[in-house]
Amino acid sequence: MFSLLLALSLDASSGTCGVPSARREAACPRACVREDWLTSYDLHNGGVAPHDPVSLLAERLSTPGQLTPDLLALVESPEPCQVCVMQRGGSAGDIARRAVGGALGMSVPNEEISFGHCFVCVQCPGEWLPTCRGWWPADPDGGDYEGDAGKLYDDDDEAWETASCSPLSRERAAAVAAGMASYEAENDYQVTNRGEARSCTGFCTDMADQGGMHWRAFMGDLTIPGDLHFYSELVAENPDDETPDDFMNRLVEGFE
Numbered sequence: 001m002f003s004l005l006l007a008l009s010l011d012a013s014s015g016t017c018g019v020p021s022a023r024r025e026a027a028c029p030r031a032c033v034r035e036d037w038l039t040s041y042d043l044h045n046g047g048v049a050p051h052d053p054v055s056l057l058a059e060r061l062s063t064p065g066q067l068t069p070d071l072l073a074l075v076e077s078p079e080p081c082q083v084c085v086m087q088r089g090g091s092a093g094d095i096a097r098r099a100v101g102g103a104l105g106m107s108v109p110n111e112e113i114s115f116g117h118c119f120v121c122v123q124c125p126g127e128w129l130p131t132c133r134g135w136w137p138a139d140p141d142g143g144d145y146e147g148d149a150g151k152l153y154d155d156d157d158e159a160w161e162t163a164s165c166s167p168l169s170r171e172r173a174a175a176v177a178a179g180m181a182s183y184e185a186e187n188d189y190q191v192t193n194r195g196e197a198r199s200c201t202g203f204c205t206d207m208a209d210q211g212g213m214h215w216r217a218f219m220g221d222l223t224i225p226g227d228l229h230f231y232s233e234l235v236a237e238n239p240d241d242e243t244p245d246d247f248m249n250r251l252v253e254g255f256e
Contacts, residue, residue, distance in 0.1 A: 081124035081173040082252050083211040085204050086132075086160035086244060089226025090116025115191065116225030118204040119155040121244050122168075122176045122211070123252045130248035132156040133180045135203035137189045150189025150198070152180065156245045160238055164230035165251065166213045179210040193221035201225055 094115065119134030134155035137148060168176075183203065190197035198206065201223055208215050214231040217223035236247070249255040 077167075079167040079169050079172075081122065081168050081170055082165050082248065083120065083122045083168050083173065083176055083207070083213060084163045084165040084244075084248065084251070085118065085120055085208055085213070085215075085228070085230055085232075086155075086158075086163045087204075087226045087228060088117045088159055088161050090224040092224055117155075117158060117160075118200045118225045118228065119158060119160075119244075120176070120180070120204055120207040121156075121248050122173050123248045124170050124173050125252055128249075128253075129245060130156065130252070131177055131180065132158070132244045132248070133183075133203075133207075134158060135183065135187075135189060135198065135200045148189060150184060150187055152184045157243050159241065160244060161226065163234075163236045163238070163247065164213075164232040165234040165236065166211065166230075166232040168211050168213075172211055176207055176210045179207055201228055204228060 117134060119132060121130045121132040123130035132155045133152050136151050136153050138151040139148065183206070187203075188197040189199070191199055193199050193202040199221075201217070202221075205215055205217065205228065208230060216229045216231075218227060218229070234251075238247070242250075246255075
């Protein structure tokens with residue numbers, strides 16, 4: 001933002017004042033930024049309540065969601081959004097116990113604790129809140145080792161231990177969000193991937209594919225939450241139990 005404001009406040013080229021230029025020998029005085037050049041960006045909300053254009057531009061640049069598409073293209077990086085795969089490690093022994101426990105009448109672990117979890121968050125600048133989704137069995141007590149109905153939940157406050165994040169374009173981010181929206185209708189749930197049924201880790205790798213993020217599952221379909229590896233630009237840990245919402249807003253919007 002600062003660099004754009006600096007560029008706009010540099011000398012304009014000789015001729016019509018208000019055309020931005022970095023040439024110091026230009027005839028137009030320094031800080032000559034006029035409304036005739038900024039009119040196309042609708043900084044004045046259709047002419048209502050005139051303001052100093054530089055001040056209003058600074059306000060727009062610092063307020064998420066307040067940029068017109070043309071101005072957004074000038075100040076936004078090609079890949080401004082972020083997709084993050086968040087994992088909470090599971091216990092392979094507990095998952096195995098759950099696999100045979102029901103048939104043998106054995107007690108089984110609390111799935112939400114012992115199974116771990118994997119879910120996905122995606123957010124673009126100006127959205128204020130991320131879209132965080134996780135893939136769960138619709139009936140936690142059902143036959144989820146045979147494949148049963150699955151359900152997407154808003155996991156924006158779910159506990160997590162590690163996050164693997166990569167930048168992506170708004171188009172890619174929209175593809176991830178669309179994949180989430182259709183996932184429940186197109187897939188069954190299973191604790192581990194089997195056939196057409198998908199686990200929470202399967203959901204994460206499916207969404208990573210949509211977002212263009214490369215990954216590796218060292219145990220194939222038997223890889224448990226916490227053990228998926230993503231080739232991402234950022235890997236973060238969560239020793240302070242930060243919520244996914246807070247983490248994403250800090251990452252994307254710079255909020256503290």
